[in-house]
Amino acid sequence: MRIRSIRQIRVLFGLRLNRYQFWKEQEADMRSKYTIGIDFGTESGRALLVDVSDGREVATSVFTYPHGVIDRTLPESGVSLEPDWALQDPDDYIQVLKNVVPAVLAQGGVDSADVIGIGVDFTACTMLPTLADGTPLSYLPAYRDRPHAWTKLWKHHASQPEADRINQLAEERGEPWLELYGGKTSSEWFFAKALQILNEDPEIYHKAERLIEAGDWLVWQLTGRETRNSCMAGYKALWQKGEGFPAPDFFAALHPEMADIVQTRMSEEILPIGHKAGELTPQAAAWMGLKPGIAVAAPVIDAHCTVPSAQATRPGIMVMIMGTSVCHLVVGEERVTAPGMSGVVEDGIVPGYFGYEAGQGATGDIFAWFVKNGVPPEYHQAARERGISLHQLLEEEAAKQRPGEHGLLALDWWNGNRSTLVDAELSGLILGLTLATTAPDIYRALIESTAFGTREIIETLTENGVPVHRIVTAGGMPEKNRLLMQIYADVTNRELGMVRSGQGAALGAAMHGAVAAGVDAGGYADIFTASERMGGVKETVYRPIPENVAVYDRLYADYKRLYDYFGRGENDVMKRLRSLRREVLAG
């Protein structure tokens, strides 16, 4: 007979009950403690069960939203949606809970008694109208066929006219918060979406007793308590610590009936990032097979949750989440403004620091565009024959070159410029083309152009007092493309590491869960310690190669010159082309 646990020893030796009790407590203390990070993405939700002591990822499970992204017709009623709409069904989020949490517990063989906390990360701004008790308006049969009753997903872009109006008004009024968001707010953000509801379906707006981020709504469902978090409020709803939201007269100027939106439909109590939002209700615990009463952390935006996973909770380390687009996150000691940053928010990434966010509108999207639209059959065939992806083949071919060899230079604005220029009307450019230019040449030039775009962001932040000494990457791309990593290291002249976890956001959420649980329950006192213990980077580090850095310095000088020429009004040809195109298409 194998002795499997202290319990068995106890049984074997017939220990007395009072001593048994003592042992049992000791045993529970000695057993590992776990938290669960739940990551709500665009198409699915994921749970990650993590060992609190060292961040070991014990089990993970994904559940695809039954309704996915609703962008054509509403479920059941079949009501058609306009272009640029993107909705979700909040019940899908609840289905995630019911599926993925039991799955990871089972898969990890973990006793629910050892799960001490839950953290949640969520796409943002993904927001919905609810009743005062949290019931989504889209649950009510009377409103189920009304598009504005549903959850607006982050990438719902139909609020562009509202965003334009907000920007115009803020500029006219000289709103002080505007420069904290790079001088421009996005159609993806909270008040643009709220104003669109009011403009287009005022009945829904008036019926809505709450307008709330889906992350906060989900935590409300877990804890039974309505809260709001500083990360989403800060980056998506113009909230600043100590200053609050824009003033009622701003909202009144936007729309008379919107003056009291914060007071009537939101909340001015904002939990600092990762703070404990409440404790798990018996009902939510039953959904998931967990113990009621465990800590639930305030939700965090998915990207921002990656920062503690990358051990980048202190100034000087930038986290770069690379996918179809790139999100740059770094914390600083002071609040400064830098052109084109998406936002600076105190307690926005970790408590006690100012969190800076910037981004590039397209990176992986540009490479994917090229691979789909610009590569001749011979490369497709060679990749097929070798059983590798076309990306891999092009990377291999492009990696044979030295910097400067292809003679090309590109501006990475295929999806406009979302960083220091904040201009969606800009477009991509390639120059240096000759009759000898090949597809791998262009592929490499496109990678370089996105690296130059990142360098521009880093230099702008650094010049404005937010230093960046080192970069840690996350997302699918860094893992797959070594050439890309080396180019980024060479172009930025900075070491490039990779977050250890393949689930950086969910792991970060689990850390916030461990902090919410606190030391007494077996968690941590703060996110810095949690990050130290549970986060980490891979061993592989990409270091700048001095001779490449020298060449890229020269190329970057030319990139900058084109950047300024086409981006800052010297030659607005890109805007003229866009407007001519619209004119022609409109007939």
Added chain:
Amino acid sequence: MRIRSIRQIRVLFGLRLNRYQFWKEQEADMRSKYTIGIDFGTESGRALLVDVSDGREVATSVFTYPHGVIDRTLPESGVSLEPDWALQDPDDYIQVLKNVVPAVLAQGGVDSADVIGIGVDFTACTMLPTLADGTPLSYLPAYRDRPHAWTKLWKHHASQPEADRINQLAEERGEPWLELYGGKTSSEWFFAKALQILNEDPEIYHKAERLIEAGDWLVWQLTGRETRNSCMAGYKALWQKGEGFPAPDFFAALHPEMADIVQTRMSEEILPIGHKAGELTPQAAAWMGLKPGIAVAAPVIDAHCTVPSAQATRPGIMVMIMGTSVCHLVVGEERVTAPGMSGVVEDGIVPGYFGYEAGQGATGDIFAWFVKNGVPPEYHQAARERGISLHQLLEEEAAKQRPGEHGLLALDWWNGNRSTLVDAELSGLILGLTLATTAPDIYRALIESTAFGTREIIETLTENGVPVHRIVTAGGMPEKNRLLMQIYADVTNRELGMVRSGQGAALGAAMHGAVAAGVDAGGYADIFTASERMGGVKETVYRPIPENVAVYDRLYADYKRLYDYFGRGENDVMKRLRSLRREVLAG
């Protein structure tokens, strides 16, 4: 018995000899007269047998040069050539004569007695060193393994250092002829090639009793008489009517041993274009199965020979020969200078007018580059399935768009700029790219960019006093691509016709042969009459569509702005990229 000729009638009716003689002469007068145009291209030579009365093309035959373009090793000796060399074996030209002329006579069923003249067009500057009797040095066993003894083909580009030196010196000395060649001479031209011989193999230079255009050499072989023609001397050897070649002190400054090059190795007697160079020798007549003594016209550059075929012998009509690159030709009343024209030469295209030549370094080459390097498999497959070329498919797709719809703008400098900027260091550019840009979008933008390049040339000429009212195109491309023709009509806001003949150069050569033969022999008094009678354009005319013209005017304004910005020193990024590339490749 079928009566086949007047001769049979005569025999049948037993006509008397003196009356027979009379009949025979009458019969000969009544029978059609023919000339033969012989077109020497890069890879092959072609004969075209033409009815003098109406330009009807009776027969044609092509013969590929046995040695083709010699650009790797010399025949027999196997001596290796450096990069950018391109040689030919002049005996290949003689083989052409022996093959294609008998072939067209046989094919056309034409009596050699009815062939009254020969015209020759040739690539230029294609030049060779010979003895005083015309024997090419490459024929001499002692020099057969010496690359510089061979004929240098027009596209021999290894004389670039010599061309640079000529340009630099001419500029320093303020040579008055320089501006007649757009301020820059080419490595393809005569004196760059001659100087390269002197620099690299002085023995060959000194042994050469003649340095001569291959066209003039070929005519020498036909007539037994050494002559030079105004077209090649004017466009390729800096000769100007009444002014002659550059002065000996210029050549002395270039190289002391080159001072007397014109006097010792060339000739200052230059035949006006298409003038009779001599009469066919018995030997040459025997090669070809023709009658000795018939007229042979002075040779003409191939492109320039197309002008009379297109009936563009008077001012205001531009001939545009479209292939891998484009050559623009138009005549004017006065000698003016315009930036970037390749040359202005009196009697250079037709006698009595100043011939203007301009060009674009790549057009068809750009589309071919794109089709080879930038189009994804789905289009290749669709073209295959429909049994059409990829060009056709892309043209079809692109033709569905309206001007301005794709939102793109390109600079057509894939092979540098050979027109108003005369700068080989410039390179191609595309801007306006988005994630929605497709291959047909780019294809259309590339066509448009070459049309903008042509408009720039037309406007520059017009502004400088050489009006262009109408365009006649020649070459393979116009026939194949209707979209291209319409775009050129819309962009230039001018009617676009097409030369009727598919062999515009050879037909023009045949016209010059008819003029050399003269009226008494059944030919013409001048090229204008010959062109009127023998040339012609197709019925199809592409007319500008006003609403397209309006859009292209806007796009052209932006093209011009980029043209000036990148081409005139405001931003030399293209040159920096080229020089960085050279630096990197040199290690």
